Amino acid sequence: MAEPNSKPNTTVFAPWTDPDAVPLIRFRNVTKRFGDFTAIDDLTLDIYEREFFALLGPSGCGKTTMMRMLAGFENPTEGRIEIGGQDMANVPPNLRAVNMMFQSYALFPHLSVYDNIAFGLKRSDMPKEQIPDRVNEMLRLTRLERFAKRKPHQISGGQRQRVALARSLAKAPKLLLLDEPLGALDKKLREETQFELMDIQEKTGTTFVIVTHDQEEAMTVASRVAVMDAGVIKQVDTPPAIYETPNSVYVADFIGDVNLIEGTAAKTGEHAYEITYAEGVDPIKVTECEHEIAEGAKVTFAIRPEKIVVTQDPPEDRANAMQGKIIDIGYLGNLSTYHVELPGGQMVKATMTNASRISRRDYTWEDTVWLGFRSSAGVVLSE
């Protein structure tokens, strides 16, 4: 189940499963307080070399703070951070092989686009005559050749973001921190840049830590995703694992669309349970539940809308079938989302691909339909 992100290489990249692998970054019980406010709460985390590590979480949960501690602008109040086995406590930002792309871009307003990108190179040990080549390469990569001579205030928001990206990439650092690097780009350019980033990573072996508000982006680029909430990491896993087997209601709800059905659990066999959620209807049958659940415990059953099929007649090949009434249909072009009300008043969303034209569909608003899903389609969450 916990398959790593599908990468074109043949050997599976999953150093976090290897007990002998040495992490590049180690957070050890790191706490960061600003006055009384705890921005990061007792964080322990390993990030491995060549990883593309994505941080997801609501605004203010401490993502930027984590980045700033890695870059050296903030010191942990408690705990320690190691990069490449070295304790970073007293290493100033300029001596860290880390570059950061700032959320606010922080472009130098008095320097041209070209000089912004060259800024770090001029202060590295790169020979002077190689700098123009490197800068031009970066300009090409971010498609900024035409704007090389302009000042930051003479270019658009998306172009500025690309300058910031180019500037942080230019030194080819061991560790690159990207704080919402692609937010201001249009969809097409964003997708291209995502692939560009993955390509750069394949080529240079740079480790990326990326903050994003875009789940799709995290799913596309990341080797692992961390979901944060109020200074705490709720779950770290590969994108498929985060999506398919969230460990808490919070994560399930945060990532993608989900139906949450509350009920009580009863054990029916090895890794198998029944969840009773309403009077007078069949309980939900669950198999392949990896963790142990106490008899009669209050749990939440979580299932993704696309794992539920909507049919006119009772589904025969699904372990679970429930009858309900269509309240609303959300038409999204390729997909439709059906909002179905179960007898107990519980609302369930089900997503179906629009295989046939909308006018040819057998059911519509107010119709009674069947919802079906497999016993392994959802997860039982006790938290």
Added chain:
Amino acid sequence: MRRLSWFNATSLTIGFAFLYMPMIILVVYSFNESKLVTVWAGFSTKWYGELFRNEAFLDAAWVTLRVAVFSSTLATILGTAAAYVLVRGGKFFGKTLFSGMIYAPLVMPDVILGLSLLLLFIAVGLDRGMLTIILAHTTFAMCYVAVVVSSRLVSFDRSLEEAALDLGCTPWDAFRSVTLPIIAPAVVSGWLLGFTLSLDDLVIASFTSGPSSTTLPIKIFSAVRLGVSPEINALSSILIGFVTIGVITFSISTKRAVVRRKREENAVM
């Protein structure tokens, strides 16, 4: 353009007459042929010629100019450094007190400032001369510089410095190649302000000057006590010219910098 109402036009005229009449009279009479200040005897520039042959005045002017340049330069360096520490130094013990104290010399009467400096110079056995005037002027001009520069630094985006550090600058390199170029207009304004203040200071200079070094304002003041001569008028007119140019340059450069910064920041934010 909207026309001013009758009332507003009158108040404006009276107000400005009050402000500028004395100076206009002074400038006009500096071109007077007659030696008598109060009697107009036709246009002449002879007092300007006379002035430029007067060694004592020329010496004083030369002293004043050097004092102004040195003290404002020194004040700019010290004031910028002070502003930087107060705005950027993070929290340190007594920071609020220091920030408040930087303003104190701005409101302190010149007499007290001059007197205390005089006492200090006597105490440390420093002979009064050009050096002591420079030190004294540096003392009060640096407060003005610190105020001008720190107000610029407060609105300066901290992450620019962090970005510079991140890209491999030492803190000093970051200051020199990022912070300083961006705050340069404020630093230049501070320098001009210090220069102008030093040019026309009489009180502090008279406490701290020695017999060998007299500044122009002191010279004028003592000459006037023996009677106003057209020569003094000519000299004062030149001074007015200098100060006016200084003040205008200061305000234009400040205004320009503000406009440009607004534009850049609007664009970057």
